[in-house]
Amino acid sequence: MQLSIKEVEDKRRFLLYVFLFALCIGTVLHLISYVVLTVIVIFGAMISDKHLMKKVDYSLLVTFIAFFIFIGNMQHMEFVQTLIQRRMADNTILFAVISSQFISNVPAAVLLSGFTKDYVELLIGVNIGGLGTLIASMASLISYRYYVGVHNHDAKKYISVFTMANVVFLVLLLTTIPIIK
Numbered sequence: 001m002q003l004s005i006k007e008v009e010d011k012r013r014f015l016l017y018v019f020l021f022a023l024c025i026g027t028v029l030h031l032i033s034y035v036v037l038t039v040i041v042i043f044g045a046m047i048s049d050k051h052l053m054k055k056v057d058y059s060l061l062v063t064f065i066a067f068f069i070f071i072g073n074m075q076h077m078e079f080v081q082t083l084i085q086r087r088m089a090d091n092t093i094l095f096a097v098i099s100s101q102f103i104s105n106v107p108a109a110v111l112l113s114g115f116t117k118d119y120v121e122l123l124i125g126v127n128i129g130g131l132g133t134l135i136a137s138m139a140s141l142i143s144y145r146y147y148v149g150v151h152n153h154d155a156k157k158y159i160s161v162f163t164m165a166n167v168v169f170l171v172l173l174l175t176t177i178p179i180i181k
Contacts, residue, residue: 012048013048013049016044016047016048017044017048019044020040020041020044023037023040023041024037024041057142057145060138060141060142060145063141064104064138067103067104067106067107068107068110070103070107071103071107071108071110071111074111075111075114081115084111084112084115085115088112088115088116092112092116092118092121092122092125093121093122093124093125093128093177094125094174095112095125096108096109096112096121096122096124096125096126096128096129097125097126097128097129097132097170097174098129099111099112099126099129100125100126100129100130100132100136100137101129101132101133101135101136102133102135103135104135104136104137104138104141105126105127105129105130105136105137106126106138108126108129109122109123109126112125112126124177128170128173128174128177131166131167131169131170131173132163132166132167132170133163133166134159134162134163136166140162140166144158144159144162
C-alpha cells in the first residue's frame with residue numbers, strides 16, 4: 001500500500017510536532033533554553049504550517065505576555081510584596097480568587113506562588129478564581145473572542161450571560177470550601 005503525497009506530508013508534520021513537543025518537555029526540565037525553544041518552534045511552525053501563522057490571534061498573545069510582564073514587575077515592588085504577604089497570610093484561597101479576577105488565574109498563580117508555602121490553597125484559589133470576570137481565565141477570553149469574532153454575535157449579551165453564570169458558579173464553589181480560617 002502506497003501512501004499519497006498528503007499522507008506523507010501529514011506524517012512528516014506529525015513527527016515534527018512530536019519532536020517540538022519533546023523539545024518543550026526538555027525546556028520544562030531545564031535541558032533547553034526557552035529562548036532557543038521559541039525560535040525552533042516558530043521556525044518549525046513556519047516551515048510546516050505557514051497558513052497557521054496568519055491565523056494566530058496576536059493581540060491575545062500579546063495580552064497574555066503583558067500579564068506576565070506586569071506580574072513580574074509587581075513582584076519587585078515593596079508595597080505590593082507587603083500587601084500580598086499580608087493578604088496571603090490572612091486567606092490564601094480568597095486572595096487567589098480575588099487576584100484572578102484582575103490579572104487572570106495563571107498569572108495570579110505565578111505571582112502568588114512566591115508568597116506562600118500553602119500550594120494546595122493557592123491552587124484551589126486560582127482554579128476557582130478562573131470563574132467570575134471574563135478576564136479571570138485566558139480560556140474565557142479565547143472563547144469570547146471566538147464567539148464574537150467568528151460568529152458575529154452580540155458581545156454585550158455574551159458578557160452579561162457569561163458573567164452572570166460565572167459569578168453564580170464562583171459563589172457556589174466558594175460556599176462549598178472552608179475558606180475562613
